[in-house]
Amino acid sequence: MRCPYCGGDETQVKDSRPTEDNTAIRRRRVCSACGGRFTTFERVQLRELVVLKRSGRRVPFDRDKLIRSVQVALRKRPVDPERIERMVSGIVRQLESIGENEVTAEEIGQLVMEGLKSLDDVAYVRFASVYRNFREAKDFEALLDELTGDPQAIAAIREAKRDPE
Template sequence: MRCPYCAGEDTQVKDSRPTEDNTAIRRRRVCNTCAGRFTTFERVQLRELFVVKRSGRRVPFDREKLARSVETAVRKRPVEPERIERMISGIVRQLESSGESDVTAETIGNHVMEGLKGIDDVAYVRFASVYKNFREAKDFEALLDELSVPHDSRPDDL
């Protein structure tokens, strides 16, 4: 594993343990060149995924990019990091087990919105405003109206 500080290739694992939800192995490493310490995570990958962007461009799926966008939405909200990690792991598992190597950005965005809706309404609105490219206040109003309708009485097309 290359050191993120000095790019040295001589690193050593000092500690390994499973994450709380047992979906990854957390490894503490030390660089033998600069003595820098850093953490890596090892996860199961069922298949290599590619994201098909709205432009048609196809790029490798990046779990960390997904995590960053979710973390931006939940920033300064009272949401436990473990809950977010479970949501992200669940989304990745769904995508990998779908049987498809190509996944649309829209599919990923919909999974994230569904997950955030069950975790934190403010994070859901933040993510939706960027994902759906809100331009006006009425865009927010429509989304907030949807949130205020009890789930059982929503039409099936929502």
Template sequence: MRCPYCGGLETQVKDSRPTEDSAAIRRRRICPDCGGRFTTFERVQLRELTVVKRSGRRVAFDRDKLARSIEVALRKRPVDPERIERLVSGLVRRLESMGESEISSEMIGERVMESLKQLDDIAYVRFASVYRNFREAKDFEAVLGELEPRPDEDAETDELAATRRRVPSED
């Protein structure tokens, strides 16, 4: 493994352990040339994936790019980082398990939106606004119409409505 600081090729592994979900091995490394310390992750890769862009261009699938786009959608949302990692790992596993080596960017985007819709409504709308290239407010309205009320939200709405019926107006 090449040192990210000095480019040395003889780095040494000081510690290895599985990640929380045991989907990867975390390795702490040190470079004997410069003394730099860094972490690497080793994951199972079922097959090499190629992404077919809308323009027809083909690029290698980049797990980190997928993770960054999901993290941007989830920025400042109350979602545990480990849950985000599980979501990304699950998406990559599903893509690799499809049996195809070429996958359209549209399919990846739709899968991400499905996952975000289950995880966090705000992140889903954020991702959809970029992925679907929203241009007007009505584009947001259409996506918001796709969201289903969550069970706890229904209870809050019913409770609020009942409170309003019980409290006489002061008009």
């Protein structure tokens, strides 16, 4: 493993342990050249996944990109990072277990929305607004109706805003 500080090739593993959800091995390393310490993670990869974008392009699946997009939706929300990691690991396992090497961006988006819906409602709405390309307030209203399952509750909130008493 190359040292991220000096670029040296000689690093030693000082400690290895599984992550809490047992989906990866966390390794603590030390560089022999500069003494820098860093952590690496080793994960099982069942197959090389390719994402078919809406434009028709094919790009390699990037787990880190998935994590970043989920973190953007969850920014400033009180969600434990380990729950985020478990959700992303679950999504990756689902994608790998589909049996196809190629998955659509829509499939990934749907899995992320399902995960966020059970994790945090605000993050779910944030992600959905970008994923579904919301253009008007009524798009949000429709999603909130879907989320709450009660269109009358949304109408009551709207009415209360108009008539503040």
